[in-house]
Amino acid sequence: MNHSSVPRLSGAMSAALLIAMSVARADGIPSMVGVDHIGMTVPKLQDGIDFFTKVLGCQYVYTAGPFADPKGKWMETNLAVDAGASTTLAMVRCGPTQNIELFEYDAKDQVKTPMKNSDVGGFHLAFYVTDLKQAVDYLKTVPGVQVLGDPTPVSGQPNGGETFVYFKTPWGANMELLTYPGGLDYEKTTDKRLFGVMKQ
Numbered sequence: 001m002n003h004s005s006v007p008r009l010s011g012a013m014s015a016a017l018l019i020a021m022s023v024a025r026a027d028g029i030p031s032m033v034g035v036d037h038i039g040m041t042v043p044k045l046q047d048g049i050d051f052f053t054k055v056l057g058c059q060y061v062y063t064a065g066p067f068a069d070p071k072g073k074w075m076e077t078n079l080a081v082d083a084g085a086s087t088t089l090a091m092v093r094c095g096p097t098q099n100i101e102l103f104e105y106d107a108k109d110q111v112k113t114p115m116k117n118s119d120v121g122g123f124h125l126a127f128y129v130t131d132l133k134q135a136v137d138y139l140k141t142v143p144g145v146q147v148l149g150d151p152t153p154v155s156g157q158p159n160g161g162e163t164f165v166y167f168k169t170p171w172g173a174n175m176e177l178l179t180y181p182g183g184l185d186y187e188k189t190t191d192k193r194l195f196g197v198m199k200q
Contacts, residue, residue: 047170049063114174148168163178
């Protein structure tokens with residue numbers, strides 16, 4: 001698979017990006033160590049916990065909440081959601097390093113249609129596997145999971161050596177399986193390295 005398209009920014013977006021870059025510290029956020037967790041909103045918290053633990057194989061750690069501010073605007077001010085919203089969260093750990101924070105919100109303006117990968121703000125979680133065929137065959141047996149197409153090997157790009165496939169959770173979130181047992185082609189041209197769970 002080869003990718004050659006380059007995204008184009010509008011004039012306003014380009015100007016805003018240049019201004020942000022000009023005032024940002026060159027070395028990033030002071031005292032930043034790394035990514036602590038990734039957050040994801042699910043329709044029902046227990047269903048999300050069950051999927052991450054029983055289907056994906058993550059470890060449940062704790063549940064917290066509910067959190068709300070019925071008489072104030074804490075939720076709006078601090079989380080940019082409807083002032084009357086409430087939420088409960090759960091933390092799960094997937095593999096040696098990645099923490100996932102699952103949220104269930106009760107909000108009157110909640111959008112229930114999951115975002116596409118092409119939507120601004122869209123994202124996915126990717127899970128490294130050592131046997132892609134076995135993992136795909138397993139996901140195809142899970143009710144509600146949709147595997148998108150067949151595994152695609154990548155070549156001619158910095159991430160050459162990778163084979164991946166996307167899938168959707170029962171509530172429509174985007175996820176990915178990938179493997180690159182021989183490493184990635186970018187490693188041949190730079191001493192910089194992406195984090196890899198198999199390199200620990």
